[in-house]
Amino acid sequence: MKITRLSSIAALGAVAALTLAGCASNEAPAGNDGGTAPSASGEPTTTVSGTIEATGASSQGSAQEAWVAEFQTANPEANVLYESTGSGVGRDNFKAGASNFIGSDRAFKIEEIEEGGFGSCATDEIVEVPNYISPVAVAFNLPGVDSLNMDADTIAKIFAGEITSWDDPAIAALNEGVELPATTITPVHRSDASGTQETFQSYLAATAPDVWTWEPEDTWPLQSGEGADGTSGVVDAIAAGEGYIGFADASRTSELGQVAVQNGDEFISYSADAAAALVEASPLEEGRSDHDLAFAVDPAAAPAGSYPIALVSYLIGCVEYEDPEVASLVKAYFQFVTSEEGQAIGAEAAGAAPLSTGLIEKAAAAIDAIVTE
Structure with a gap:
């Protein structure tokens, strides 16, 4: 053995x-x-x-x-x-x-x-x-704010370092009536090689290609932001830092603020059913054997009502x-x-x-x- x-x-x-x-x-x-x-x-x-x-x-x-x-x-x-x-x-x-x-x-x-x-x-x-x-949640720590709407461009600009404050007009325009502080945004990514990270980057590249121009990989392409090891490390970093935002398996983020992600004309909160709807609409990759079942998930083609970031x-x-x-x-x-x-x-x-x-x-x-x- x-x-x-x-x-x-x-x-x-x-x-x-x-x-x-x-x-x-x-x-x-x-x-x-x-x-x-x-x-x-x-x-x-x-x-x-x-x-x-x-x-x-x-x-x-x-x-x-x-x-x-x-x-x-x-x-x-x-x-x-x-x-x-x-x-x-x-x-x-x-x-x-x-x-x-x-x-x-x-x-x-x-x-x-x-x-x-x-x-x-x-x-x-x-x-x-x-x-x-499972859905990949975009989770944040902003006291007094439990949920925010965001479109793909806004999420991409946050993680690319182009939007740096929580009261940025792009966030405010999608969240009328929400009092947003001038707190600095600190995006958190995985410091280790992670398929969750590649899933998140695939979403950004597919839905905000003018902003997220990096090829999706399981490593993080930027030096900005803060890295954390593993799912637990990312969740712990967000929980400990006011103004922090990151992405992680949704099962671990229930105590954090949540981003409802735009899909078409709707903002979709994560759920198992909404994630399943994305995957069910995705074909298996071609060119693989019968015992190699890999999905070709395209977030840009997410059907109505589905959550577009699914692991x-x-x-x-x-x-x-x-x-x-x-x-x-x-x-x-x-x-x-x-x-x-x-x-x-x-x-x-x-x-x-x-x-x-x-x-x-x-x-x-x-x-x-x-x-x-």
Whole structure:
């Protein structure tokens, strides 16, 4: 089995905490002989055993905690260790052979797949399935103001450093009757490589191309603003700084002020349903295999009523592993997370938009490509 550690000393504490949580969750329920364990719905299932390690998207953090707990309850001899490192670190770890699977807020690009070199896999074939759909909130900290309307140009100018004060005429014109202070705006971005960051930049580039002229990437293209590590770091920075504004997975921003984003003639507040409407209208990318389900989301083509900044996060694993036990455990975990039951758990834990029935069926077919013998 190819398992090494690339994490920093600071991250080891997170792994230890997950390990302890995993041990607690893995205690078999009373009366369970370890042969067959109930699923969360109470139906008997064939259990799997062993340990798999994963790193990746911090946006999935809350949902992953819930998925792991339920999966390990149903499989008392299984340990799933998921560490929220950020998508970029997760993808690096997967290529280096340090993670059995990863969560990522973007799929590997076609050219990255063609380059190969996936050290976690016995071959260079990978499985990528969407498992977590969520709005990316534009959140702020402005005492006395809970919500503001903004169009794409205004948001882009704020993060490009062209609008620097909360009482700027561009903001005031969209928020008649709101008393806006002359407080300095401090935009917060991710300091780590992040698929959430690339999703946000893709929105800016698609909807405000005259302002946001940078190519969308998972790293931040500007030196201005303030960087923070991970979803939690961004949310903490906004919460601690008056006048701060940033973008993060919506499940983590409920205590902050929220931007209602313009789509057509409406200003749309984020919701799981509104994010799902954007994704449901998006095609899968062409030129990929049947077990590589990557969405081509175009915020500029967002249908009426949808929230135009939606994150599609993925589970990424190998078609073939060197260790059959790892393959069986990864496959079983992917099947659980993308099932109707698993998606309901993710929605309850993190406010994610559940995959549609059709997409659940496509994900099941893609996961079936994982070789377990």
